[in-house]
Amino acid sequence: MDVLRDKNGLTEEEFLAAYRPGDYVRPSVAVDMVIFTAADREENNYRKVPEKELKLLLIQRGGHPYIGTWALPGGFVEPTETTEQAAERELKEETGVEDIYLEQLYTFSDPDRDPRMWVMSCSYLALTDSRALTVKAGDDAKRAEWFTVKLITENQQTDSFNDRVTRITDYRLELTSGEITLSAGVRHTFTRSAKGSENSFKITENNGLAFDHAKIITYAIERLRGKVEYTDIALNLVPEYFTLTELQQVYEIILGRQLIKAPFRRKYGVLAEPTDKTTSDAGHRPSRLFRRKWKT
Amino acid sequence: MDVLRDKNGLTEEEFLAAYRPGDYVRPSVAVDMVIFTAADREENNYRKVPEKELKLLLIQRGGHPYIGTWALPGGFVEPTETTEQAAERELKEETGVEDIYLEQLYTFSDPDRDPRMWVMSCSYLALTDSRALTVKAGDDAKRAEWFTVKLITENQQTDSFNDRVTRITDYRLELTSGEITLSAGVRHTFTRSAKGSENSFKITENNGLAFDHAKIITYAIERLRGKVEYTDIALNLVPEYFTLTELQQVYEIILGRQLIKAPFRRKYGVLAEPTDKTTSDAGHRPSRLFRRKWKT
DNA sequence: CAAATAGTGTCTTTGAGACATTATGCG
DNA sequence: CGCATAATGTCTCAAAGACACTATTTG
Numbered sequence: 001m002d003v004l005r006d007k008n009g010l011t012e013e014e015f016l017a018a019y020r021p022g023d024y025v026r027p028s029v030a031v032d033m034v035i036f037t038a039a040d041r042e043e044n045n046y047r048k049v050p051e052k053e054l055k056l057l058l059i060q061r062g063g064h065p066y067i068g069t070w071a072l073p074g075g076f077v078e079p080t081e082t083t084e085q086a087a088e089r090e091l092k093e094e095t096g097v098e099d100i101y102l103e104q105l106y107t108f109s110d111p112d113r114d115p116r117m118w119v120m121s122c123s124y125l126a127l128t129d130s131r132a133l134t135v136k137a138g139d140d141a142k143r144a145e146w147f148t149v150k151l152i153t154e155n156q157q158t159d160s161f162n163d164r165v166t167r168i169t170d171y172r173l174e175l176t177s178g179e180i181t182l183s184a185g186v187r188h189t190f191t192r193s194a195k196g197s198e199n200s201f202k203i204t205e206n207n208g209l210a211f212d213h214a215k216i217i218t219y220a221i222e223r224l225r226g227k228v229e230y231t232d233i234a235l236n237l238v239p240e241y242f243t244l245t246e247l248q249q250v251y252e253i254i255l256g257r258q259l260i261k262a263p264f265r266r267k268y269g270v271l272a273e274p275t276d277k278t279t280s281d282a283g284h285r286p287s288r289l290f291r292r293k294w295k296t
Numbered sequence: 297m298d299v300l301r302d303k304n305g306l307t308e309e310e311f312l313a314a315y316r317p318g319d320y321v322r323p324s325v326a327v328d329m330v331i332f333t334a335a336d337r338e339e340n341n342y343r344k345v346p347e348k349e350l351k352l353l354l355i356q357r358g359g360h361p362y363i364g365t366w367a368l369p370g371g372f373v374e375p376t377e378t379t380e381q382a383a384e385r386e387l388k389e390e391t392g393v394e395d396i397y398l399e400q401l402y403t404f405s406d407p408d409r410d411p412r413m414w415v416m417s418c419s420y421l422a423l424t425d426s427r428a429l430t431v432k433a434g435d436d437a438k439r440a441e442w443f444t445v446k447l448i449t450e451n452q453q454t455d456s457f458n459d460r461v462t463r464i465t466d467y468r469l470e471l472t473s474g475e476i477t478l479s480a481g482v483r484h485t486f487t488r489s490a491k492g493s494e495n496s497f498k499i500t501e502n503n504g505l506a507f508d509h510a511k512i513i514t515y516a517i518e519r520l521r522g523k524v525e526y527t528d529i530a531l532n533l534v535p536e537y538f539t540l541t542e543l544q545q546v547y548e549i550i551l552g553r554q555l556i557k558a559p560f561r562r563k564y565g566v567l568a569e570p571t572d573k574t575t576s577d578a579g580h581r582p583s584r585l586f587r588r589k590w591k592t
Numbered sequence: 593c594a595a596a597t598a599g600t601g602t603c604t605t606t607g608a609g610a611c612a613t614t615a616t617g618c619g
Numbered sequence: 620c621g622c623a624t625a626a627t628g629t630c631t632c633a634a635a636g637a638c639a640c641t642a643t644t645t646g
Contacts, residue, residue: 004363015360021413025375026322029416064311067300079321079414083405099491107403107418109379117317118375120325122403158592165590192590194536195395263608284623285616294461294488296454559635580596581643
């Protein structure tokens with residue numbers, strides 16, 4: 001078969017050799033990581049089992065814009081890497097965390113999301129077990145902290161008439177780390193009709209979070225909640241050896257509600273493989289330790 | 297509270313006024329739309345109900361690279377719009393399709409995915425009913441065609457040992473429109489271990505598709521298959537009035553398998569509201585027409 | 593009446609939810 | 620022995636899968 005030529009008579013090889021990118025404006029593309037872990041809450045009751053909390057890693061901004069506020073770890077994508085590789089690289093550089101579950105979340109592209117210039121953010125959901133809690137600071141002098149996360153649904157309302165449905169969910173996002181408290185209000189509006197559908201997230205209030213990161217965090221928790229019940233994603237939040245009670249606690253902090261033990265074990269027990277190890281010195285009956293058994 | 301100043305003594309306002317973007321290289325960002333519809337297959341048997349097919353809109357490339365091959369409709373994002381708005385704009389410009397279901401799919405960012413330059417693609421899944429079949433050509437002279445889509449799982453294999461699972465799925469993608477036949481092989485490799493997880497799509501064979509679009513199409517069908525059973529996304533593929541048999545056919549072409557009528561109606565009948573209209577002149581008992589009833 | 597599809601009834605099986613009961617190490 | 624949690628048993632109910640049966644229009 002002959003080599004194809006375009007309207008200028010060029011072959012593909014000739015075309016590419018002569019190709020010069022146009023001079024139009026391009027966006028910067030950053031990656032932002034929403035990195036969660038599950039940690040034991042400090043428990044002073046003498047023989048109670050500790051409760052778990054969902055924690056999120058944030059970095060305090062040392063320069064404008066949003067100086068002093070807290071931001072998701074992230075950085076710009078370089079021309080020799082994919083966004084996924086950029087996320088892995090930045091995570092390692094900024095926080096020292098490596099070998100972690102990473103899942104592309106959403107690309108946020110509102111032209112005004114960064115007051116400096118046109119920056120899109122390709123966001124990633126990252127999950128790790130609590131070993132990551134010890135690695136806090138990165139290579140530079142930035143201050144990094146793990147914040148306890150709570151996402152409360154303050155109000156949810158659904159209107160429908162004819163072929164059109166609108167669901168408005170008002171979330172309150174609360175982040176605490178020691179004396180530091182951050183909070184935000186995020187409204188998720190979902191509209192669906194014969195003419196298509198639309199999801200929009202809007203920050204209604206913002207205390208101490210940088211950029212549109214309250215949106216991104218809210219979206220990440222929604223994703224996590226949506227996936228935890230039908231995938232094995234929660235296994236990424238438990239350590240190598242864990243008890244079924246710990247695994248249940250992870251489900252409970254993600255879903256934000258209590259679960260009943262017996263059906264939990266029937267349903268999710270298949271995600272865990274028993275070992276011959278047990279806990280001990282707990283002030284009560286020891287419990288069996290399990291290992292992760294990924295779904296195939 | 298005092299206005300915060302950075303290490304140069306600037307306020308945020310002063311910083312932004314003085315800010316000049318750096319001179320580093322930025323990617324071009326395009327949107328690509330995977331737009332599906334469900335259409336009746338030509339049926340010559342005299343009183344049979346027509347079967348449905350899943351169709352995908354592709355545009356033939358008129359210039360290098362990949363001249364003559366078929367590509368997803370798409371275009372570059374402009375600095376005043378979100379990727380979603382860019383998708384809506386391009387869809388209207390290139391194909392005349394408007395008011396359509398749009399969902400962000402994935403941002404593909406392999407630096408080599410476009411031989412001309414660094415281009416990321418923020419891809420969108422778009423669904424519409426068969427009215428869209430009549431709008432084919434766009435504003436310019438590009439040739440657009442609806443292709444019948446088949447994604448066949450040729451081979452699937454799961455290996456697991458210890459804490460590590462690898463699942464390899466080999467897909468064959470087949471696209472036909474009249475005399476034109478395109479095909480591709482795509483291998484989806486999924487790896488999960490204690491050190492994280494990884495999804496990768498690789499084109500093993502490519503006949504007539506541009507860029508990495510075989511990957512994007514495969515990913516879109518996977519997403520559609522994954523969501524059809526637990527969301528009401530399939531409603532976007534049926535017209536305003538439809539029979540439950542039509543709705544069932546839509547599920548069948550997406551999932552690629554036959555479903556049993558009674559349980560289908562129990563499960564998905566809640567997505568449809570009966571009207572007092574019926575079909576007629578069909579050579580058999582008429583069937584009731586329904587309207588969409590979105591989940592709330 | 594026959595062809596073809598529309599629409600429903602019902603049996604079985606599976607699994608989630610709720611709660612109760614038994615088991616066991618530790619102080 | 621009693622505290623606290625581990626682990627399992629069982630009843631109920633809801634829903635999916637499979638198949639059979641009835642209903643209705645058109646040629």
